[in-house]
Amino acid sequence: MKAKLKTNKVIDIALKEEKFYFPGETIQGTVIVQPKSSIRVNPIILKFTGVISISDKESIPLFQSCKTIPVNEGKGKLEQKPYQFSFDFLVPDNLPSVMDFGKKKLARIEYKLIAILDRPMLPEGLCPRIEYPINILEYVDVTKDNFNRPIEKQKEVTTTNYGKCQVRLSVPRSGYTRGETVPVSIIVGTGSSYVRKDGLIVELIRKVKIQTSKYRIDEEHVLKSNKFDINIIGPYNFSQSIASQIVIRNTPPTIRYKEKMVRIHYKIRAQLILDDKKTPSSSFFIEIPISVGTWPPADVPIDDDDDEDIIHYMGEMMMSDDEEEDDIWIEDNDIQDARRASSNGSTTSSRLSDYNIPANNYINRSSSTPDLIVNPLQQQMNHRSSYYEHRTSKTFAFTPATSPTQHKRIGSEDFNKRNVPNHTLTYLSSAPTTPTTSTTHDNINYANTTTITNTANAANTSTPTSAMIYPNTHNSNTSSVIGNSFSSSSSSDDDDEDDDLFAIIEKKKKKEERELRRKQRMIYGVN
Structure with missing residues (x-):
């Protein structure tokens, strides 16, 4: 017990356990009284309260529990020495999680223990008192099945410059706790070549809705934003896959209290920029709702936000058009299983060793990647571990496909390996490449997801120094671009x-x- 006996205060509070409390748990502690002289007192008044404060202008009580503690066996007199009085309170059910937005003073949900040393013939407001904050969280367990299902959404629009544009957004599960990383997969498909710097923006959105009889707050905050270049050059397909990692920062958990009184929910948003006009038609976006839970315990403290890092999007252009859909999702908290189709018609996948991403020295290969929009991915996308690797070996290495395993919640590291192969960038070896003599056919090696065939170049005695592995999506006579140079034909x-x-x-x-x-x-x- 943290007994604060060395305090200079006349009255103080010490809890047996300093932690986050959940509904149904018991808060135990001690009221410490240390008079500076002999005084006459009434029983100590101890209150346990919860309140919602809106912009420091309106307060809505959530509950209040009050106890009185007799002092000095009812004699009503305390000498100049320390006294300790034990207490306990049961945390009520159906309480929203503690919440504080820091400097913004937007809204606050707080719980307190208030101890008052009541003095005879003295108003309560003038009596010695102490307020002690209590951290209470709603129990939201993200290890439950309904939080561990993959989610996928797809949206398509028709544009003047690029034809039909599609964005497919997916995450392996919908429930996370603070400190975890959300692995996001995005597939962009267009009807023609599309090259744009920072053409795709992936964001973590927090939506705050508070409605009372006097005030109504409806705000959207961007907690994290990642930008990616789009480099779709064709000519055999016009799609690009992108993998993004978003860390959930210190932020209040998902809250839904009394329907529309207090609601805080989160989304992953992918926005495709079509032009620089900054009009509603210059971009389109797709969103997936996620939940920020309270169990297992958070990896980071539950503190307020750093306001400087949060971008506010209050314009009509950035407001979600899926509010009703989000309400349904939050209401029943039941997400249908994501539908997946086979990629390239394969039922198994090859697994290569992890690759290290260099800071520079990469080239785009969207012209030789499979059309991910036309040929969707497998249904069990969250178990797929097929990806590409730059190799310095002269031979192919094939590891038999592993059977999919069920998700075990060990942490966000389980999802670090991308569920969708990143066909965007291929990294060049730092080792020099030995010039080779071309034969009638270009020296191109292909790797299928289930079998590897290398008979086209069996008669060729010249072997490249580093073997680059590509999906078998077009005719083997097609030339591939490496370092902006073509292999010369005989x-x-x-x-x-x-x-x-x-x-x-x-x-x-x-x-x-x-x-x-x-x-x-x-x-x-x-x-």
Whole structure:
């Protein structure tokens, strides 16, 4: 017990346990009285209260429990020495979590223990008193099944410049506690080439709604914002996948008290920027609701926000158009299982070792990635562990697909591996590449998600220093871009089979393919 016997206060409070209390738990402690001289007193008044304060202008009581503690066996007199009086209170049910927005003074939910040393013939307001804050949390267990289901949403709009634009947003589960990281997967699809710096914004949104008889507050705060470049250049598909990590900062948990009196809920928002006009049609966004729970215990303290890091979006352009949908989601807290389809028609996935991301030295490969919008991902997306790796080895390494495992809540590290392969960036090896002699076909290696075939280059004796692995989504005769340079095609197509009709047809097809690659280089400006 933290008995504050060395306090200079006439009256003080010490709790047996300094912690966050949940409904149904018992708060135990001691009232410490240390008169500076012999005094006559009435029984000590001890109150346990909860209140909602709105902008320091309106207070709404949540509850109040009051006790009186007799002093000195009812004699009504205390000498000049320390006294201790034990007490306990039961935390009521159906209370909202403690909440404080710090400097903004927006609203506050607080719980207090108030001890008053009542003196005869003295108004209560003039008697010695102490107020002790109590941290109470609503019990929201995010390890329950309804918080551990994956969520996915997709939205499509038709634009003038890029045709049909689609954004698919998904998270592996909907429940988190403060200090955890939310792994977010986004797939962007367009009808044509689309290159824009900071073209995609992924945000953690906090929505605050408070409604009383005198005041109404409806605000939206951006707690975290990540920006990503969009680099969709085609020509074989026009999609790009992006993985984002969002840490849930110190913020009040999800609260829904008395329907619309106090509501705090959270969303993950992905916004695709289409142009710089800053009009409602210049961008579109998609949102997924998540819950910030209170159990398991938070990894970080539950304190107020740093106001300087929060961006307020109060304009009509950024307000959500899914308010009714969010209400339904929060009301029953039951999310349907996300629908997934197979990626490239495969039922298993290859797993390669983790890759290290360098600070620089990357190139875009959206032109050679699978069309993620046309070929959606597997249904069990949260168990998929297929991704790409830059390798310095000269050989392929294949690890048999692992069976999906059920989610065990150990922490956000379980979801660090991306559920969607990141087809956006391919990292180059720092080791020098040995020049090779090209054969009739370009030296391209392909890796399928279930099997690996490397027969096209069996006759080629020149082996590249580093093998780059790509999904098998188009014809093997298609040239791939590496470091903005094309592998040169052999100019010698003549052989001993000139009289063979099959050889003539093959030469004609190769000539047409070379001509097609030449035109592609002219179109996309690749030297």
